[in-house]
Amino acid sequence: MFRAVRKLGHMPALPVEESERRSGPLLDHLARRMRLRSESVLAPLGLRPRHLVALTVLRDSAGISQQALAGTLQIDGTNVVGLLNDLEAEGLVERRRSPEDRRRHVVSLTATGAKRLREAECALAVAEDEVLGALEPAERDTLYDLLRRATSGRPVSCVEASGDEPDPIC
């Protein structure tokens, strides 16, 4: 119905409604739903969503340093300590001093950690079914692959943005 909205100086007709297709907000939205649902099924296992994220990352990149972990997780180093304390207290994760640089802690999943992670993932299936109910199994599969690939990229680290000024666009 409405939506004529074109106005704006010139700007020819444009059917608007194209809406840019930004996945950021959708990602946020879906992640929130998933997180809320996950909390309940994870609680019995003594884990919280953020623990799961950490464990998942640790499985993929074994023997990572704490500060590298802070990088990929994008949380402050001091908070990584607390997070790992939780996990280590339950024997899911192991801190060892690095041989080449004895200041560093090399973090890795223990056997029971890997096991617990699998259990959690399995329990998560329930939550996932609720949240991704609108998707076919095949679609969920490709979604998983895309997320996997997207997250496995380099830690984004800190603004490698040299002297860029990409603003003027738009």
Place this chain on the structure above:
Amino acid sequence: MFRAVRKLGHMPALPVEESERRSGPLLDHLARRMRLRSESVLAPLGLRPRHLVALTVLRDSAGISQQALAGTLQIDGTNVVGLLNDLEAEGLVERRRSPEDRRRHVVSLTATGAKRLREAECALAVAEDEVLGALEPAERDTLYDLLRRATSGRPVSCVEASGDEPDPIC
């Protein structure tokens, strides 16, 4: 192919590494990165990630009631009030009393709201490029579509979980 997962009980040698393919944690992880990046590019527009989510939802389901909004957003009704206050104060959104039920407020995007949303989405492109750098443009497109479909489902509302007992699995 994969997914032999036999385990159970003894668990012989198991090559493990099969890992269940749960997208929950990945979703969480990716959303966090995106949110962190988005905050900075959104700030100049006076918006925060959560406002963007709300606006996005509002664009798709125009004329929604506040409590329905609370449902899709999965946040408490009282918090929706504050959220809408922010948006209405900037004229991005409009509350009107519903004609058929005058208790209800019908919320909808204003013209300037839609405009601001598009601007924000455009600005978001920068953040998205950083975060989704590992994906090809075509892949980002399918990701968007999947997220779109996944979020457009019914509000999940509250546990329509009748007398289900899907736990025993796993």
Place this chain on the structure above:
DNA sequence: ACGGATCGTTTGTGTAGCGCCAACCATTTA
């Protein structure tokens, strides 16, 4: 017409997640 339920709103309380700062040890590096 009355009473109970419902929608939105306000106010207040509590909690969790997290950034950030400062101090401190152990270690590495210049």
Place this chain on the structure above:
DNA sequence: TAAATGGTTGGCGCTACACAAACGATCCGT
């Protein structure tokens, strides 16, 4: 030997919520 670095601890503060209580306006069933 002096500085820089990785981890740890403790503390401060903010933001996002959830939850509860109370209120006005309104709807609805009897």
